[in-house]
Amino acid sequence: MTDLAADRTDDATLRARVAEALARSRARTTALTDAVDDDDLTRQHSPLMSPLVWDLAHIGNQEELWLLRDVGGREPVRADIDALYDAFRHARRDRPRLPLLPPAEARRxxxxxxxxVLDVLASVPLHGAPLRTGGFAFGMILQHEQQHAETMLATHQLRPGAPVLAAPPPPPSAGMLGTEVCVPGGPFEMGADAEPWALDNERPAHTVDVPTFFLDAHPVTNGQYAAFVDDGGYxxxxxxxxxxxxxxxxADLRAPMHWRRDGAGWAYRRFGHDGPVDPAAPVVHVCFHEAAAYAAWAGRRLPTEAEWEKAARHDPATGRSRRYPWGDDPPTRAHANLGQRHLAPAPVGAYPAGASPAGVHQLIGDVWEWTSTTFAGYPGFAAFPYREYSEVFFGPRYRVLRGGSFGTDALACRGTFRNWDLPIRRQIFSGFRCARDPRPGEVR
Incomplete structure (x- = not known):
């Protein structure tokens, strides 16, 4: 095969991959918005969240701005609504009062x-300009839609009323796990250079020397967290x-969000269903402050972002950094609880195939994990393609979360992916695991 023929084959493969991902992402968006009636679509279920109909049209508007107008050079479809769906112009609490597109019009x-956009995908070269090279702009918009799908899923969790979403339960645990893992000190490569759809805050790759530390073999469970609550932790x-x-x-916090007392134990309302809290599943809907308080009570601490990524990516046998804890292959159903296949975190030990070489489990999927690190750019950071994606959030106000949740799509989750939020937020699917420094003489 000539180089030109090979290039055409690779180009066709990339276009097919993008087309499949566009269809899959839109199917999820459609399922989340078609699950409720127009009244629910336009209602604000929490001042922390947008009405679902705003998310729907915002997804289309971002796709129009970046893929249709910028990459494709096409005429606008609705330039008159750009300001309505600019997330930086209108706070979430104010969006219900905007003249938003009605549900039927938003869908059209x-x-x-x-x-x-599909016509643009079929015709524009996927090389040359930075936004086109490797299909970056398509990857960016795909991740944007999946991130909003997770946001809409969080809105569904806050929505009162009868259940409208359904999914099979997550798999059971495959067996008992150890309590913690020692991660040897030394340098590793943090961040991404070769990942074609990595976003600006994941770049550039750089070497970080991390001292030896111990990390929980699995996220903190509901049972473990309940012991903190029952011991007067709040x-x-x-x-x-x-x-x-x-x-x-x-805020009068007394337990994780959505928990309520049920006799001597705890119950939880999840997507309209009431049931007992599963003591073996990772705790979810806790803010950074709750996670840090639990860690202090347990005589531990939250891991730094670099510690988390080293545990998730470093392969001690080769010295290289993997894409995922299990290797470079994309996640499958055997590796991680992702993509809204289930509507809850899985019990710890449910994904042995997804463990890291050191034996750390469920670093990807189930719950976003709070770290102790504030959000900042890596050395050599360059904003691309716009400052508002990452750079405007840099600073001490935001804490980094890693790993993704059961509501995160694999497109928007990898060993280098960085999420961030205010330390008081807990409507997101957030949990944590603990770390500690070695005790004197414990490690040689």
Whole structure:
């Protein structure tokens, strides 16, 4: 095969991959928005979240801006609505009062944009300009749609009323796990250079020397967290930072979001269904302050972002950094709980094939994991293609989360992917695991 023929084959493969991912992402968006009636679509179920109909049209508007107008050079479909769906112009709490597209019109708009985008995909070269090379702009928009799908899933969790979503339960645990794993110190490559759809905050790859540390073999479970609650963890200021304790008191936090007492135990309302809290599943819907307080109570701490990524990516046998804990192959159903296949975290030990070489489990999927690190750019960071994706959030206000949740699609989850949020947020599918430093003489 000539180089030109090989290039054409690779180009066709990339276009087919993008087309499949566009269809799959849109099917998820459609399922999340068609599951409720128009009243639910336009209602705001929490001031922390947009009405679902805003997310729907915003997805189409971002696709129009970047793929249709920028990459494709096509005429606008609806330039008149750009300001309505600019996330930086309107806070979520204010969006219900905007003159948003009604549900039927929002659906027609996103369908029209998608039809034109598929024509762009079939015709534009996927090389040359940075946005086109490797299909980057398509990958960016695909990840954007899947991120909003997870946001819409979180809105469904906050929505009152009868259940409208269904999924099979996650697999059971495959067996008992150890409590913690020692990750030897030394340098590793953090971040991404070769990942074609890695976003700007994941770049560039750089060497980080991480001292030896111990990391929980699995996320903190509901059973473990319930022990903290029952031991008076929410009533004891010494486990909390001053900022965390002030927030605990102001917000009257007493347990993870959606937990309620059920006799001597705990119950949980998940997507309209009530049931007992599974003690073997990772705790979810806790904020950074709650995670840090638990860690202090347990005599441990939250891992740094670099520690988390080293545990998730470093292969001690080869010294290289993998894409995922299990290797470079994309996640399968055997590796991780991703993509809304299930509507809950799986019990710890449910995905032995997804463990890292050191024996750390469920680093990918189930729950986003809080780290102790504030959000900042890596050395040599360059904003691309716009500052508002990452750079405007850099600083001490935001904490980094890693690993993805049961609601995260594999497109928007890899060993280098970085999420961030305010430390008080817990409507997201957030959990954590703990780390600790070696004790004197424990490691040679």
């Amino acid at each position: 708009y996103t369908a029209t944009v998608r039809e034109k 009533d004891t200021a010494r486990w909390w930072s001053p900022e965390g304790w002030a927030h605990r008191r102001e």
